Amino acid sequence: MSESVFASLKLAQNNTMSLEDFRARKVALITGVTGQDGSYLTEFLLDKGYEVHGIIRRSSSFNTGRIEHIYKDRHDQGVKFFLHYGDLTDSTCLVHIISQVQPTEVYNLAAQSHVKVSFDMSEYTGDVDALGTLRLLDAIRTCGLTDRVRFYQASTSELYGKVVETPQKETTPFYPRSPYGVAKLYGYWIVVNYRESYNMYACNGILFNHESPRRGRTFVTRKISRAVADIHLGRQECLYLGNIDAKRDWGHARDYVEGMWLMLQQDQPDDFVLATGETHTVRSYIEKAFAVTGRKLVWEGEGVNEIGKDAETGKVRVRIDPKYFRPAEVELLLGDPTKAKEKLGWTRKVTYDELVTEMVVADVQGGLNNDTNN
Numbered sequence: 391m392s393e394s395v396f397a398s399l400k401l402a403q404n405n406t407m408s409l410e411d412f413r414a415r416k417v418a419l420i421t422g423v424t425g426q427d428g429s430y431l432t433e434f435l436l437d438k439g440y441e442v443h444g445i446i447r448r449s450s451s452f453n454t455g456r457i458e459h460i461y462k463d464r465h466d467q468g469v470k471f472f473l474h475y476g477d478l479t480d481s482t483c484l485v486h487i488i489s490q491v492q493p494t495e496v497y498n499l500a501a502q503s504h505v506k507v508s509f510d511m512s513e514y515t516g517d518v519d520a521l522g523t524l525r526l527l528d529a530i531r532t533c534g535l536t537d538r539v540r541f542y543q544a545s546t547s548e549l550y551g552k553v554v555e556t557p558q559k560e561t562t563p564f565y566p567r568s569p570y571g572v573a574k575l576y577g578y579w580i581v582v583n584y585r586e587s588y589n590m591y592a593c594n595g596i597l598f599n600h601e602s603p604r605r606g607r608t609f610v611t612r613k614i615s616r617a618v619a620d621i622h623l624g625r626q627e628c629l630y631l632g633n634i635d636a637k638r639d640w641g642h643a644r645d646y647v648e649g650m651w652l653m654l655q656q657d658q659p660d661d662f663v664l665a666t667g668e669t670h671t672v673r674s675y676i677e678k679a680f681a682v683t684g685r686k687l688v689w690e691g692e693g694v695n696e697i698g699k700d701a702e703t704g705k706v707r708v709r710i711d712p713k714y715f716r717p718a719e720v721e722l723l724l725g726d727p728t729k730a731k732e733k734l735g736w737t738r739k740v741t742y743d744e745l746v747t748e749m750v751v752a753d754v755q756g757g758l759n760n761d762t763n764n
């Protein structure tokens with residue numbers, strides 16, 4: 391029997407199942423499974439007994455570094471983690487995967503997620519982050535699963551952009567400041583629209599920045615933790631950065647994936663902010679990261695001429711490179727997670743100091759092992 395005939399039979403069978411029996415199967419589909427959040431969410435759901443399916447992009451180099459420790463050969467016994475090739479720009483494959491997998495929960499984490507890159511690749515960012523979300527929702531509809539699947543959308547604090555109100559909460563008006571933020575705004579509203587139009591259980595998680603040792607290397611926290619480790623190990627002289635006075639509400643990714651899951655376990659779908667309720671400058675992150683390796687920085691100069699020197703040796707360790715400035719910047723993010731705390735019972739566990747320490751220590755250890763992980 392061909393795979394597609396088999397999939398349609400399976401679909402027909404599952405559609406006659408009671409909703410309770412269908413959901414009891416606990417089958418999750420994750421887009422962006424190879425990313426930072428995808429890897430933590432996969433671990434979390436497997437621990438909860440889910441069968442987990444992830445969509446990965448075909449790449450000429452390996453993009454599975456963050457999930458290799460979880461992935462076993464599908465021919466092994468008891469395997470509950472499966473990968474499928476696909477892309478959010480290709481609706482045919484999305485329909486095919488959903489009809490095959492018959493997920494009970496879909497987590498849409500895939501995105502061109504770098505804000506600065508979105509200014510250089512604005513059309514592509516719109517295609518993946520905005521229309522990709524629509525394609526995925528529509529694939530669920532095409533498969534007749536709108537009333538069976540629960541959908542999580544990776545919305546973002548970048549929707550707030552320019553400061554209108556602080557702390558930022560679910561009712562704060564949006565004012566995105568990048569092609570990424572604008573694309574995610576479409577994603578946010580199309581999720582609300584599918585919820586209202588088709589009665590879908592679909593939620594937006596408006597997540598503030600969350601980091602970890604698995605964070606991509608070009609995001610500022612990881613760029614700093616790696617540079618601090620490399621300077622400590624004598625492999626780098628100086629770190630070049632952009633706007634070090636921007637403020638962010640930084641938490642740990644492992645805490646945030648639990649919040650994603652909690653949003654899909656409620657009686658009614660809703661949108662939630664996940665944040666720590668604290669904000670820190672990039673400058674503070676730099677100082678704390680250097681302190682983990684026993685170095686104190688002192689600042690001299692102003693604007694693009696500002697430098698950070700090692701207080702003991704006088705060596706210049708931080709310089710500003712305007713190349714990293716953004717055409718429009720998000721100056722201040724500070725989230726109010728009260729609704730998530732009251733309705734989901736969610737709070738972050740890892741503190742800011744613990745996060746910085748964990749990231750620097752991991753990069754020092756990785757550096758010692760000559761690691762080039764993610």
Ligand code: NDP
Binds near residue numbers: 428446504
């Ligand atoms: P990452 O950049 O680490 O991961 C992005 C994932 O999306 C990767 O698996 C990537 O694949 C995949 N991807 C990119 N383009 C496509 C495409 N066209 N089709 C299919 N897959 C694609 O992001 P994070 O894990 O940090 O974030 C997860 C989601 O949460 C993203 O949507 C992000 O925008 C959003 N978000 C993140 C926050 C954060 O602080 N981390 C805060 C708020 C929202 P590959 O590995 O092949 O590149």
Ligand code: GDR
Binds near residue numbers: 610720
């Ligand atoms: P952000 O994260 O834009 O908040 O988006 P990023 O770490 O890229 O920037 C944070 C702040 O640091 C400033 N900055 C630099 N940033 C980078 N990447 N590189 C530098 O050299 C540098 N110097 C200063 C930035 O200007 C900015 O103010 C992240 C992503 O994960 C999004 O997908 C997600 O939606 C948001 O967080 C919430």
